[in-house]
Amino acid sequence: MKINEHTILEGPRVLLVPYNEEHVPRYHEWMKSPELQQLTASEPLSLQQEYDMQKSWREDDDKCTFIILDKQRWADPGVEEEQCMVGDVNIFLTDPLDPSLAELEVMIAEPSYRGRGIGKEVTRMMMGYGVTKLGVGRFQAKIGLDNQVSISMFKKLRFQEVSVCNVFKEVTLELTVDESVRTKLLDEAANVTERDYRETRSSRHQLVLH
Numbered sequence: 001m002k003i004n005e006h007t008i009l010e011g012p013r014v015l016l017v018p019y020n021e022e023h024v025p026r027y028h029e030w031m032k033s034p035e036l037q038q039l040t041a042s043e044p045l046s047l048q049q050e051y052d053m054q055k056s057w058r059e060d061d062d063k064c065t066f067i068i069l070d071k072q073r074w075a076d077p078g079v080e081e082e083q084c085m086v087g088d089v090n091i092f093l094t095d096p097l098d099p100s101l102a103e104l105e106v107m108i109a110e111p112s113y114r115g116r117g118i119g120k121e122v123t124r125m126m127m128g129y130g131v132t133k134l135g136v137g138r139f140q141a142k143i144g145l146d147n148q149v150s151i152s153m154f155k156k157l158r159f160q161e162v163s164v165c166n167v168f169k170e171v172t173l174e175l176t177v178d179e180s181v182r183t184k185l186l187d188e189a190a191n192v193t194e195r196d197y198r199e200t201r202s203s204r205h206q207l208v209l210h
């Protein structure tokens with residue numbers, strides 16, 4: 001999706017930036033991990049296929065992708081952006097007949113960043129963006145039945161189980177954006193600042209850390 005190609009979303013501990021070519025090599029390294037392939041139900045791709053995928057995620061109108069960066073590391077202009085990457089978060093508009101339905105995916109690829117509340121922070125940020133910028137009215141998450149951490153995270157975020165597919169060994173969780181969900185997401189969005197990615201990159205050291 002082009003909508004976020006110059007967008008940076010600043011949360012308390014992370015930054016969400018558009019997925020660019022420069023992120024592909026690290027992303028490709030991550031996806032060599034059999035554990036991540038299994039947890040995210042992904043097939044390994046060649047480096048060239050990963051570049052093609054990045055391009056399609058940028059161009060296709062049904063996919064919105066951000067790379068998650070460690071905000072504190074990024075505030076040091078001496079550290080390459082690639083070295084600040086933590087994972088990614090995506091929205092897929094899966095139903096052409098219902099553009100308000102969004103499948104949500106999140107991956108904290110760096111194991112040392114897991115279990116510290118970052119998954120929840122990022123998911124909330126992405127949901128806020130989805131509701132306010134993409135008009136999402138219902139979120140879905142499809143998760144492997146063995147991935148208890150992810151299932152538990154989405155349940156904490158008030159998603160409810162709607163179906164189990166034993167063939168694909170996955171559960172589908174959903175959250176409808178009613179008034180109370182919307183109000184909560186908008187309240188949380190008060191902690192998120194949207195900036196211009198190009199401008200912010202040239203003044204990384206001015207990022208205020210709390």
Ligand SMILES: CC(C)(COP(=O)(O)OP(=O)(O)OC[C@H]1O[C@@H](n2cnc3c(N)ncnc32)[C@H](O)[C@@H]1OP(=O)(O)O)[C@@H](O)C(=O)NCCC(=O)NCCS
Nearest residue numbers: 039106107108114115116117118119120143149150152153
């Ligand atoms: C699943 C994932 C996104 C969760 O992100 P995270 O940053 O590790 O999780 P958080 O620290 O924000 O915790 C969110 C919730 O997950 C659950 N959780 C986190 N770590 C857990 C653990 N080790 N065991 C059990 N539950 C755990 C808890 O319910 C937690 O909520 P709580 O802190 O209020 O108790 C992340 O672990 C990840 O990306 N893993 C690898 C890839 C993957 O599985 N992606 C999802 C594909 S569907």
